[in-house]
Amino acid sequence: MSQQHNGRSLGHQARKRFGQNFLQDTGIISRIVRAVRPSGHDRLVEIGPGMGAITEQLLAQNEGALDVIELDRDLIPGLRVKFFNYPDFKIHEADALKFDFNQLKIDERPLRIVGNLPYNISTPLIFHLLAQSCVADMHFMLQKEVVHRLAAHPGGGEWGRLSVMAQYFCQVECLFEVPPECFIPRPKVDSAIVRLTPYETPPYPADDLKMLDDTVRRSFAQRRKTLRNNLKGLVEADDLQRLEIDPQRRPETLSLEEFVRISNWRSQE
Structure with missing residues (x-):
């Protein structure tokens, strides 16, 4: 010592x-x-x-x-x-x-x-x-x-x-x-x-890293609110349902793979 x-x-x-x-x-x-x-x-x-x-x-x-x-x-x-x-x-x-x-x-x-x-x-x-x-x-x-x-x-x-x-x-x-x-x-x-x-290769590759970061940041902007509210104007409830993600879920319940799924959908729009 x-x-x-x-x-x-x-x-x-x-x-x-x-x-x-x-x-x-x-x-x-x-x-x-x-x-x-x-x-x-x-x-x-x-x-x-x-x-x-x-x-x-x-x-x-x-x-x-x-x-x-x-x-x-x-x-x-x-x-x-x-x-x-x-x-x-x-x-x-x-x-x-x-x-x-x-x-x-x-x-x-x-x-x-x-x-x-x-x-x-x-x-x-x-x-x-x-x-x-x-x-x-x-x-x-x-x-x-x-x-x-x-x-x-x-x-x-x-x-x-x-x-x-x-x-x-x-x-x-x-x-x-x-x-x-x-x-x-x-x-x-x-x-x-x-x-x-x-990782040498991410397990769930994102098409656009900036889009992924933006999606995650906006999703957690107000933790107590649902995805429908936090992503309003960016991803509509119908689109989330097409992605097999319930728009009434809160952000802390989503997996990494689901965030990448939403981000990649936004990238293609």
């Missing part, structure tokens, strides 16, 4: 604007790395290495090869010193939301991405990564509620736009939860580890 006091770790003050909460629990760190299972020659990328707690074990398991993306420039000198003896350890000072991850794919190996993500950027960052064609899988620490929404099933209150769009692109697995006391400073929320594995 490293030195800590009032949100400090190794002399670094965690910054609220970067959403920093440094993972300190060695048991949880080992469990995350076991979930990733580096093969020893993966193209591993860590987003937000912080003080290097997960970084150290990833390097040990992957023969010293790792790219990290870090926005806080004050953390970078410490990372350089800590891992100076790893020639294949590379630091990219950048905002992960704007970073082109395709530039890290230097051969046929796809990227395997790991990160303890700030809660305020987790959703847009996941979709930024899903838009890249070079990702094999992603293991992220996120707010527990976000993980539960990502992995939700139709019929429950957690099933929504995030669930549908994430599961269109990838298989989602909630692996395990992480309590606040594992971090410095302690966050006010529980966390969880999620594994996202992009």
Whole structure:
């Protein structure tokens, strides 16, 4: 356990604007790395290495090869010193939301991405990564509620736009939860580890991704209202019935396949 006091770790003050909460629990760190299972020659990328707690074990398991993306420039000198003896350890000072991850794919190996993500950027960052064609899988620490929404099933209150769009692109697995006391400073929320594995081919291909996103967004605009009301003027009740979807259903009862069915019908109009 490293030195800590009032949100400090190794002399670094965690910054609220970067959403920093440094993972300190060695048991949880080992469990995350076991979930990733580096093969020893993966193209591993860590987003937000912080003080290097997960970084150290990833390097040990992957023969010293790792790219990290870090926005806080004050953390970078410490990372350089800590891992100076790893020639294949590379630091990219950048905002992960704007970073082109395709530039890290230097051969046929796809990227395997790991990160303890700030809660305020987790959703847009996941979709930024899903838009890249070079990702094999992603293991992220996120707010527990976000993980539960990502992995939700139709019929429950957690099933929504995030669930549908994430599961269109990838298989989602909630692996395990992480309590606040594992971090410095302690966050006010529980966390969880999620594994996202992009599909080579989506199980239900959409003719137009923007149309699918628009269909899902409008369907969930008012969750308590029926599809007939939420899609009024876009898809009529008769059309939904032709698609074998009851217009009186609420959006949280629809499956991914049914949302794609409606979207593809709209694309053909």
